[in-house]
Amino acid sequence: MTKAVRYNEFGGIDVLRIDEVDRPAPAAGQVLVQVKAAAINPGETALRIGAMTDIFPSTFPSGQGSDLAGVVAEIGAGADRFSPGDEVIGFSEKRAAQAELVLVDVDNLTPKPSNVPWEVAGSLYIAGVTAWGAVHSVQLEKGETVVISAAAGGVGSFAVQLARRAGATVIGLAGEGNHEWLRSHGVIPVAYGDGVTDRIKAAAPDGVDAFIDAYGGGYVELALALGVAIERIDTTIDFAAAAKYGVKTEPGPNGRAGAEVLAELAALIAAGHLEVPIANVYPLAQVRQAYTELERRHTHGKIVLRP
Structure with missing residues (x-):
């Protein structure tokens, strides 16, 4: 068994909990990542309160989070560009990053430079x-x-x-x-x-x-x-x-793969050309406290969960 953030209904911070779930097993093209850091973002609040159901429908129980960085624990067939023990940066498209173990599509991962701290690496995607x-x-x-x-x-x-x-x-x-x-x-x-x-x-x-x-x-x-x-x-x-x-809303990578942009950002950080301020780091069990701070909307930099 492994731990993951879950909620069973739309609502405020009090609907968040930590559940024991079965250890995920990677299918073809997937990598199982042991998460070392997973940043939190305002969009996750909007999803949790049901404000984006017309764009992103929810099913329950729902996981939470996209950003992650961690260590490869296991690979599925066709995901052999990575090996167990590799340090990676990536993102979950299944709202599952806030957990101890997460399944990630291999194309959503990029190697983590050794001199990029975990908290920073886990803050890059959103x-x-x-x-x-x-x-x-x-x-x-x-x-x-x-x-x-x-x-x-x-x-x-x-x-x-x-x-x-x-x-x-x-x-x-x-x-x-x-x-x-x-x-x-x-x-x-x-x-x-x-x-x-x-x-x-x-x-x-x-x-x-x-x-x-x-x-x-x-x-x-x-x-x-x-x-x-x-x-x-x-x-x-x-x-x-x-x-x-009619103004723009183009937050995505504009035709470039998300992992490719992650690699570019990580390289800038590793070279000292880009700083990522970390406002606070919370253990996974304090996910409610982390979102309480986030939702005040006065944070300088990123808030990160450490499973």
Whole structure:
């Protein structure tokens, strides 16, 4: 038997529990991974409360989580590009990553560089690939100015660094407590809240070329008010605004395999070109506490579970 996060009905944090489940056995093309780290993400909250059933239907009991990093425990037929003992980064498409042992399609895995910490490796898929897709979707060119909301959060902390690597001037919207981190990464910090439009204009006197919204709550409208073209706005979270105004919602790898983007991000981290802030690490048994912190929506970086 092995442990896994489960819930039997839509609801708040209190529906989450840790179950004893049968040890999974890999089928053809699958790898059984002993999970060392599995990050949590706001989308999992939306799934758990039933807010995304029209896009992602649920069956119960439901597992939870996509991001993972761990050690290969067993391989199925045709998955011999990996061997037991290999350290890997990957993602579950079955909402199953928050567990001790997880079955993963072999194409959803990439080797973990030895100098990338487990907590970082287990934080790359949802936030990293989302940020990668959003930065590419707004087609940044060297010298352009982009505004990124929730700039020190899970997605935002990736996006600001990737946008800087693209040669853009980056304005990051964040609370005062995160401004020093943003400055240290070449980002112009701007406080969110009342008067944010005037503060952005002061920071970008020549105008704003692109906008990446990683928070929701009116930032698409703000981008339009700043004169940003519809095709240069991407929201990773406000799908209602995207449908209303026609802005982009391209959080995926834009035609590239997720594992390929994971490998690129891991290589940047291993080379010291990309930092992944880790806000907190919880044991699997404290999954409710982890989501309590996440749902306050003031976290700098990633929250990770360690089975």
